[in-house]
Amino acid sequence: MNDHRDDRRDDSFDELMRRAMSEEAGRIEPADGLHEIQARVRSQRKPVNRRPWVITAGAAMVGTAAAIGAFAVLNDNTKTAEQPSIAGGPDTTSSASAEPTNPPTAPPASPKPTPSDPAASKPPSTLPTSKVRAIEETDLKTPKAVSVYWLGQVVGVKKGPEFRLYRTFNQVTGKPALEALRTMTAPKAANDPDYDSPWSGASVSSVRYTDDLIMVDFERLPNTKLEPEVADMAAQQLVYTVQGALQRTTPVQITQQGRISPDLFGVIDTNSPLSRAQATDVQAMVWITSPENNQTVKQPVTVAGIAAAFEAQVDWRATNVKTKQTVTNYTMTKEGQKFSPFAFTPKLAPGEWLLEVYLTSPEDGRITDTDSKTISVR
Amino acid sequence: MVYEECVAHESSWDADEALTAVYTAHYTSLVRLGALLLRDTGAAEEIVQDAFVAMHGRWHRLRDPHKALAYLRTAVVNRCRSRQRHLVVVDKHLPKSLPDEPSAEHAVMRTAETDRVIEAMRTLPEKQRTVMVLRYYGDLSEAEIADTMGISRGSVKSHAARATKSLRQVLEQST
Known part of the structure; x- marks a missing residue:
């Protein structure tokens, strides 16, 4: 390997160079790119139908500058969402090696296999893991909060996605992943006007998984057509939601009545399973975890949240809804550049306040990411 | 290592499988290589992604992860070099210690x-x-x-x- 070492006269120089290069290289942690590459490969394979972001009635994306997303509590699920090393990691390798390509024209599978019936629970021949039996989740004995992701518009976008994933926590009973997806696909999905689900109106029939694949079968996939980038984000919305509920990060295979769809949202070929994109590429960059929207809080008010902020700075502004009095200041996250918690205690007189947190661009001071809550201070 | 095991089955890989496997094994180091050449992680990521897209397109001719890596390395180096040549003029007018693109794991x-x-x-x-x-x-x-x-x-x-x-x-x- 090292035939350049034939001139060994200067080992200390070699050592210095090697050490410096490897140290410098070690500082560089690229974001997950697999998703992007796959999307580009896909769009090359098939000319992309450049249609505007079409939204069905009742699912209008409101582009308000402030107020995106409402996040209740943060529980352990956060970890799966913020573990960049998982993204596109060894999981995708093992699945790639284990799975033959699936012919797009495959016989339909029985939509609701019962695990007790071997014939029915055998995955359809179209699915890659015919060797391994897929299992269904077990029913929850007590209600549990699962994270459900939504698309929220990002303000001040110059580069990067126009929409990002925001999360809510929803109490479910029964099968957590299935119920999380049902929440996500419900006809009037989000009760917050700032975020939405392009999956709204679709109907999920089952969620099953093996050691290296999660299979989500739809009775009916959404028939919305999306811009490729938005479609990819919507795909990640499903990936994050189902993986969060199952606490697994294996790729997700989407089918409709057991069949692969060549044009989910008009652009995504579900022939190969979807892998998880890195959190920094898809998750919202700042959000308030506490208090909740419309919550009544006592003095002193402590606002807590999570942000991935340049130089750790999160700006905030509180506006009294009646008097329009504003208080602005900034706070720091524990660590800069990565998802990290922040908290601050604004001095707010009793009354109703609109609380906004936002990030500003280091380049030109534009507001780039926001979240807001309306709270009532007693 | 998973990748090495996969190499044993390489002949059965199609372009998509090869993409995922080679990506997993080499993406990070190729971006680092590009970033060392360019001092711009964002640009390096772009270039490496371009190279992977190109590799996917010619997998039927490469058919071998080792050849694929050599192909990727050459593509990345060439693209970085041509980009660097374009940047030389611009670079002279920039402040000397232009910060690199901040990365997520940047605290080091x-x-x-x-x-x-x-x-x-x-x-x-x-x-x-x-x-x-x-x-x-x-x-x-x-x-x-x-x-x-x-x-x-x-x-x-x-x-x-x-x-x-x-x-x-x-x-x-x-x-």
Whole structure:
């Protein structure tokens, strides 16, 4: 390997160079790119139908500058969402090696296999893991909060996605992943006007998984057509939601009545399973975890949240809804550049306040990411 | 290692499977290579992604993860070099220590020693710098460097010798 070492006269120089290069290289942690590459490969394979972001009635994306997303509590699920090393990691390798390509024209599978019936629970021949039996989740004995992701518009976008994933926590009973997806696909999905689900109106029939694949079968996939980038984000919305509920990060295979769809949202070929994109590429960059929207809080008010902020700075502004009095200041996250918690205690007189947190661009001071809550201070 | 096991089954890979496997094994190191050449992680990521898209398109001809890696490396180096040549003029007008694209795992501080080496590398002509990065970060042999850059082994040797000489001078001055 090292035939350049034939001139060994200067080992200390070699050592210095090697050490410096490897140290410098070690500082560089690229974001997950697999998703992007796959999307580009896909769009090359098939000319992309450049249609505007079409939204069905009742699912209008409101582009308000402030107020995106409402996040209740943060529980352990956060970890799966913020573990960049998982993204596109060894999981995708093992699945790639284990799975033959699936012919797009495959016989339909029985939509609701019962695990007790071997014939029915055998995955359809179209699915890659015919060797391994897929299992269904077990029913929850007590209600549990699962994270459900939504698309929220990002303000001040110059580069990067126009929409990002925001999360809510929803109490479910029964099968957590299935119920999380049902929440996500419900006809009037989000009760917050700032975020939405392009999956709204679709109907999920089952969620099953093996050691290296999660299979989500739809009775009916959404028939919305999306811009490729938005479609990819919507795909990640499903990936994050189902993986969060199952606490697994294996790729997700989407089918409709057991069949692969060549044009989910008009652009995504579900022939190969979807892998998880890195959190920094898809998750919202700042959000308030506490208090909740419309919550009544006592003095002193402590606002807590999570942000991935340049130089750790999160700006905030509180506006009294009646008097329009504003208080602005900034706070720091524990660590800069990565998802990290922040908290601050604004001095707010009793009354109703609109609380906004936002990030500003280091380049030109534009507001780039926001979240807001309306709270009532007693 | 999973990747090595996968190599055993490489002949059965289609382009999509190859993409995922080669990505998993080499994406990070290729971006790092590009970033060392360009000092711009964002641009390096773009270039490496372009290279992967191109590799996917010609998988039917490569059919071998080792060839694929060589192909990717060459594509990345060539693209970085042509980009660098375009940037030379611009670069002269930029403040000297332009910060790199902040990355998520960025908290690591560089040591002064690394700083000096990286700064010194910037003073080298593009070809010499490329040779040095491939040699010391890529750990490539002279023959491999020659193949990757499309130059003769003799040129690799002379670029390396000149680069070593001027680096040592710069480093001695800066101590």
